[in-house]
Every structure is written in structure tokens, then in C-alpha cells.
Amino acid sequence: MNTYEKMPLEQLRDEYTKLKNEYEAIKSKKLSLNMSRGKPSSEQLDLSMPILDVLDSKSNYKAENGADCRNYGELTGIVEAKKLFSEYMGVGLDEIIVLGNASLNFMYDCLVRAMLLGVLGSEKPWSKYPKIKFICPVPGYDRHFSITEFLGVEMINVPTYETGPDMDMIEKLVAEDETIKGMWCVPKFSNPLGITFSDETIKRMANLKPKATDFRIFYDNAYASHIIYKDVELLNILDECKKAGNPNMVYMFGSTSKITFPGAGVAFFAASKENIAFTEKQLSMQTIGHDKINMLRHVRFLKDMDTLKEHMQKHAEIVRPRFDMVIKYLEEELCPLGLGSYVKPDGGYFLTYLTPPGHAKKIIALCKEAGVVMTDAGATHPYGKDPDDCYIRIAPTFPAIEELENAMKAFCVVTKFAVVESLLNKQ
Amino acid sequence: MNTYEKMPLEQLRDEYTKLKNEYEAIKSKKLSLNMSRGKPSSEQLDLSMPILDVLDSKSNYKAENGADCRNYGELTGIVEAKKLFSEYMGVGLDEIIVLGNASLNFMYDCLVRAMLLGVLGSEKPWSKYPKIKFICPVPGYDRHFSITEFLGVEMINVPTYETGPDMDMIEKLVAEDETIKGMWCVPKFSNPLGITFSDETIKRMANLKPKATDFRIFYDNAYASHIIYKDVELLNILDECKKAGNPNMVYMFGSTSKITFPGAGVAFFAASKENIAFTEKQLSMQTIGHDKINMLRHVRFLKDMDTLKEHMQKHAEIVRPRFDMVIKYLEEELCPLGLGSYVKPDGGYFLTYLTPPGHAKKIIALCKEAGVVMTDAGATHPYGKDPDDCYIRIAPTFPAIEELENAMKAFCVVTKFAVVESLLNKQ
Numbered sequence: 001m002n003t004y005e006k007m008p009l010e011q012l013r014d015e016y017t018k019l020k021n022e023y024e025a026i027k028s029k030k031l032s033l034n035m036s037r038g039k040p041s042s043e044q045l046d047l048s049m050p051i052l053d054v055l056d057s058k059s060n061y062k063a064e065n066g067a068d069c070r071n072y073g074e075l076t077g078i079v080e081a082k083k084l085f086s087e088y089m090g091v092g093l094d095e096i097i098v099l100g101n102a103s104l105n106f107m108y109d110c111l112v113r114a115m116l117l118g119v120l121g122s123e124k125p126w127s128k129y130p131k132i133k134f135i136c137p138v139p140g141y142d143r144h145f146s147i148t149e150f151l152g153v154e155m156i157n158v159p160t161y162e163t164g165p166d167m168d169m170i171e172k173l174v175a176e177d178e179t180i181k182g183m184w185c186v187p188k189f190s191n192p193l194g195i196t197f198s199d200e201t202i203k204r205m206a207n208l209k210p211k212a213t214d215f216r217i218f219y220d221n222a223y224a225s226h227i228i229y230k231d232v233e234l235l236n237i238l239d240e241c242k243k244a245g246n247p248n249m250v251y252m253f254g255s256t257s258k259i260t261f262p263g264a265g266v267a268f269f270a271a272s273k274e275n276i277a278f279t280e281k282q283l284s285m286q287t288i289g290h291d292k293i294n295m296l297r298h299v300r301f302l303k304d305m306d307t308l309k310e311h312m313q314k315h316a317e318i319v320r321p322r323f324d325m326v327i328k329y330l331e332e333e334l335c336p337l338g339l340g341s342y343v344k345p346d347g348g349y350f351l352t353y354l355t356p357p358g359h360a361k362k363i364i365a366l367c368k369e370a371g372v373v374m375t376d377a378g379a380t381h382p383y384g385k386d387p388d389d390c391y392i393r394i395a396p397t398f399p400a401i402e403e404l405e406n407a408m409k410a411f412c413v414v415t416k417f418a419v420v421e422s423l424l425n426k427q
Numbered sequence: 428m429n430t431y432e433k434m435p436l437e438q439l440r441d442e443y444t445k446l447k448n449e450y451e452a453i454k455s456k457k458l459s460l461n462m463s464r465g466k467p468s469s470e471q472l473d474l475s476m477p478i479l480d481v482l483d484s485k486s487n488y489k490a491e492n493g494a495d496c497r498n499y500g501e502l503t504g505i506v507e508a509k510k511l512f513s514e515y516m517g518v519g520l521d522e523i524i525v526l527g528n529a530s531l532n533f534m535y536d537c538l539v540r541a542m543l544l545g546v547l548g549s550e551k552p553w554s555k556y557p558k559i560k561f562i563c564p565v566p567g568y569d570r571h572f573s574i575t576e577f578l579g580v581e582m583i584n585v586p587t588y589e590t591g592p593d594m595d596m597i598e599k600l601v602a603e604d605e606t607i608k609g610m611w612c613v614p615k616f617s618n619p620l621g622i623t624f625s626d627e628t629i630k631r632m633a634n635l636k637p638k639a640t641d642f643r644i645f646y647d648n649a650y651a652s653h654i655i656y657k658d659v660e661l662l663n664i665l666d667e668c669k670k671a672g673n674p675n676m677v678y679m680f681g682s683t684s685k686i687t688f689p690g691a692g693v694a695f696f697a698a699s700k701e702n703i704a705f706t707e708k709q710l711s712m713q714t715i716g717h718d719k720i721n722m723l724r725h726v727r728f729l730k731d732m733d734t735l736k737e738h739m740q741k742h743a744e745i746v747r748p749r750f751d752m753v754i755k756y757l758e759e760e761l762c763p764l765g766l767g768s769y770v771k772p773d774g775g776y777f778l779t780y781l782t783p784p785g786h787a788k789k790i791i792a793l794c795k796e797a798g799v800v801m802t803d804a805g806a807t808h809p810y811g812k813d814p815d816d817c818y819i820r821i822a823p824t825f826p827a828i829e830e831l832e833n834a835m836k837a838f839c840v841v842t843k844f845a846v847v848e849s850l851l852n853k854q
Contacts, residue, residue, distance in 0.1 A: 053484050105714040109713075115543060116543065116578060117577075150544075291718070
């Protein structure tokens, strides 16, 4: 029970008046603040400005193997980019394709090809089933769910704990239903909880025995090196899949979107050798190749894993005070009142605040009225439907720290106000 | 009748021996020459090296509207890129989306979305029909045909003349068959004939009355500014479609692949405002945006249409001697014998040589044995099947001029040898 629930009615009414005044005062400031998207701040982007200098008109534009990076060719990416990003993803040189600027687009692409043509080992294209389904651990990434809904794939919610998704439930579901063709996940510093899958979770995922023999785990390792407070070891799922005799079950995705420049980075796809060969063949139908000049730029700037990790430490130093600020406000303003809860992330781009049930929509709407934009309520769930109406994804990276403080002040007042108003409305 | 056909048998046998010796001499040189793909030469790529200097760590990275090109956003492209490339494509600012590095991939994308979801005005997704068909003017671009075949769309050959595809045939086909959902074309300096559609062709295309109300012309204007000998005016098909009351019937594609760097260029999609709005909405499901840094680079380097045209003149100066060389050999070695024919292109990347019927495969195979790689026989036709076995696409841009001369010498000997051998085999 939170503090307000225990409060005598008279006092609660006073509290309401006080909070309403505070809320009106915030509204009168006509704020324009945004904590809705996982965008790096301008300071973070400044870290990567030297990438614009590593390849100019005087530079060598040839890849290690002599390929002219200015011309067509090298469908799976230049070899030095494969070397760096295969190490990043923990896979072999023949287990990676280096892509264009967006891993999300390639996830869409993979699902599209599966729908229209099937994956390696499919009896028929997935679109030839009356209905196929994907498992969606919740809360999760709204853009995964949008792609899935857009392509007409039914989504099944599975809860997520601090160790990862509910594996009992997933094991049961996939074993029984051959129309469950895949699952989404963000295994490290997850979007939006910030949790990392435990070794047991990864092992159980790798050992799944799906009824659909062409089941695929869409493993979006978007934040593999995006530490805020401390690194957490993530077991290598491709290795585990191989051990389990399921080498082809996982599609891994990654990118430099939040290492260098979102939109001007490099994405990659990692999977078993067989999956890569199969995908390369399909890919050769749709494109001649990706931007090799930008791959070369990335390799020259990021150099090796040590340099990349140092670069990510600089990101962490910029991002950490922002997370500290959000946590400070939650800890000082809401937690003492027993109002909701949150999970402290070790890394990634988000923090999830769980409101008292039934309050997320209301809080987000009131914030919006006060000029503070949060991710839409329900965005963390398939079809935009959070059954408990309690998940709020907070994205602290983009705003300047002073703006973030103002946004969090407003957020805390709004949250209290919303809860108190609900209590009074129930009277 | 060609010279060899009129030759007395004895003399033909002598000719055969002479040509065989010449062919063996060529083979003994162990050449490694390639006239197979439409790739710019290294000299051409050198023209665009300054694009690597226009945006460095000291540069302004903001778009005209203030958007930070290093971050997420601007799904349809930055405004200055839209301005330049909408002028290039002859459309309005709200009739263009500036994309990533490959227009081909976006053509694939458009067809995929049509298959899975339908286009604006579709009753149902195209994949829900037992079979849909596309009209393919022949000879055409092999990668268009690969995409179409890959996605299970049936292809119907329509012959191409110097004015464009056979419009009588197309008008009749689309009026009768509602499963004909689209057609491919390269309207200017076409791949591989090098012809440009006449005003009448464009008007008749714009005035098509397809039984399928969601019919789309996939209009790949890849060589809009790629003059070799002289520019040819191409009527604006979007304007004509609007006049005809068919504003949504055309999807136009273009790119800087052969203006700056293939693979590291910028592509664009132009269509009616309604098609753009519809496509933007679908696109928002699959990606957050394309590489805006590279868009900015392109605008700063290409500046405006005048500068772009000057840049293309420099390309022409490099490309022209190569086409001259091919034409010289065809004119001097094959035409006087009445062996086959060719169409002289005004621009583009290719030249088509028509062998005497039934000889393309043989010539290409013999060339390959002699170390001269040509585009595969049949590549100019759907399913790789050239019914007359006579089309050979010559791509002169990539090899150095001396290499090209050696390749053409070999090609002419091989062609004569192949024809003479066939004649003798018939005896």
C-alpha cells in the first residue's frame, strides 16, 4: 500500500490541492521536454566526430583484400569490418554479414523473407500458414512489435524477469504450437528493462525444442557494449545453440547506431555459417551491396575491440549522470511514498518505471499536457496494450541534464497528482 | 545473308582454319578481361573523391531545417537532398523520399510491400492472388528480372524498339488481365539497349487503362543524366500520369550510384504525393531513417543541377572513348561482314550487340574460355531465356581502354569463328 492509500481523506484532499497547484505551475512554464526516444545526446555524438576525418580524398580507399570500396562488390561486407564486428558479436568470420545503416531494417528484411520465401529448412513460406505467431517478451521494444504487427504476425506476451523472459512458459509454448515461428528479444541491457539474460536463460533458449523446425530467435543485441554502471557477461548464444544441436535457431543483430552515429552507422547480422550462406544468396537478389566506404570509416575509427570499449566508456561518462538524475528523483520522490517501482539498469538506453496499476496512460497524458513527452503508454507491449497499464519507459539520454531534471521534477509531481486524483475519484 | 553464308565451302574452310588459329593465339595469351557489369572505372570514381572532403569533423552537420544529421530522424530524407534530387527527378518536394545506398533494394522493397500488404488502392496484398504477373520489356535489366522471379511473380516478355517497349502489346495485355500488376522499365539510355522512350511511348504508358486498378509502373530512371554522346529529352511521366488521371500509377527510382560511388551513393524514390504518404507510413514500420550524413555529403558535393551536369560531363569524357572503341570494332570487324547488328546508345552504361540468331550463348562461352567475361547469355531476358539466343550486353565502362581493345579484338575473332563453325557444322 502506498502512502496516499493510507492517508486520511482530509489530508489526501489537501495533498491533492497542493499537487494540483504544483502541476498547474509546471504547466504554466510551457516546457518542451522529451524523454521518449533512445537517442544519444549531442555530446555523445561529438565523441564520434573524428570518424569524419579518417577517410578523405587522400586516403587509401581499398579494403584489405584490395577491393575498391568506392565501387560495387563485397556483398557480405569488407573483410576488415567483418573481423571487427564478428569479434564484437562473438562469432566467426563466416558467421557475419556487415550491412547498411540499420539493423532494424534488416530484422524487418529477415522477417519479410521468411514470410515470402521461408528460412533455411522451412517447408513453406511463413505467409502460407493461415496464421503464424511470435513470442514477445514484455516489456519490449515497440519497433519490434510494430514490424510484427505490420506483417500480420500474431504476438504472444511472455513476462520478463530480472533473469530474462519466462522460459517455462516459452518452452511450453514452442513445444506445443508449430505456428509459433519465432521470438524477439534484446538479451543485454534490454529495451526497456535494462536487464541482461542469465546464463540459464540463454542455455534454455539455445536448447528449445520448438515444434516448428524453422523457428528463429530474433536476438537483437543492440546494446552489447553499452555499459552505464557495470558490464554484465552475456553467454554466447550461438555457441550454446551449436552445443545444443540447434546452430541455425538464432539470428543475431547488432549495430553501431549508438556507438557512432544513429542513421549513419553500420549494422551487422550474425548467425551460423549455414544461415549466413542461405541469407547471402537471398540478399544477392535484393541488393548489390552496402556502403563499404562507411564500413572502412568505421574500421579506421573504431580500430579494434579495445579502442571500441574505450570509446564506449566515454559514452558511459556522458550517459551515467543522466541515469543518476532519473534514479535520484525516483528514489527521493516516488519510492519513499511506495509509489511504483523501477529496475536499475546496468547499461543500455532505458529505465522502466512501473506505476501503481492503471496509471501509466494517465501519467503520460498529464505529462504531455505539461510539455513533457514520454514514450506512449502501452508502447512496451504488443498492439500497444499494456494489460496492467503500468509500464513507463524513460529514455534519459537525449535531453541536456538540466532539461532532464526539469522533466523528472514534472514527472514526479504528475505521478503523485495522478495517483491522488484516482484515489479521490474512487471515494 | 552475311558474308560467310555466301562463301564457297572451300574458302569457308580456309577461313575457319585461319580464325581457329587466331582464336587459339588469343587463348594462349591467358587474358583476364571483363565486360560483364555496368561498373564505373577507377578513373570515373576518382572524379568524386572530393566528396570525401566536404564533411569533416569541423563541418556543420546540421540540415537546413536544423536537424542533426548525426542522429535519428527525417525518415524521408533531409530537405536539401529532397530539393536537389526532386529537381533531378522532375518532381515536387512532397513527391520524393531520399533513401539509402541502393535504389535496387528499394525496388525490391516496394515489390515486397506490395506482395505482403498491397499498394495504395489494392483490394488485397498481391501475394494473395494465386499468381500475379509483371510486364518485362526485353532486352532488360537482369536484376529486375531476378527480383521478380525471386518473389514468384510471373514475367511476360514484350519487345523493345528504338521508341521503347511495344505499347500496342502492353495496352492490350494490361486491359485484359487483372493479374498483371506492374511493369519494369528503364526509360532513358535503357539497360541494355541504350534507347530512350519517345514522347508517344511515355504518353501511352501514362494513359494505360489496366484492369488491375493497383497496377504500378516500376520506372527505373537509373541513367537520367548519364549522357555519352548526346542528351535526349525524356518526357516527365509523373506529369503525364497526372494529366491522364493516373497520378498513382508510376513509381520512379533513381540514384547517384553512377554519379558518385556505387554502393556509397544516395538513392531516391519519386511518386505522387499520395503514393509518397502511403509509402512513408509503411516505411516508418521498417526503419527509423537512412544515412543523412551521406545525404549532406552529396548535397555539398553535387550542389545543384548545373554542377551535377558538369560532373556528368566529366564522366562522359571518360566513358566515351570506351564506347568509341567498342563501336569501332563492331563497325570495322563485324558489320562489313553482315554479322549481327547493334544499337548505338546516346548514353547509359551498355551497348547491345545482336548476334546472328542462335549464337549468343556460343560466343559468350568461347569468350569465357579465352579469358574474356561477358554478361551471361540470356541475362537480358526473364528467366535467363533469350528465345533467339542473340542478345549480348557489352559493358565497356570498367576495363582500362587497352584492356577493352584486347577484349573487343578477342570478341570479334570469337564471333566470326563461332559463326563460321556453325555454318560448317550445318554442311
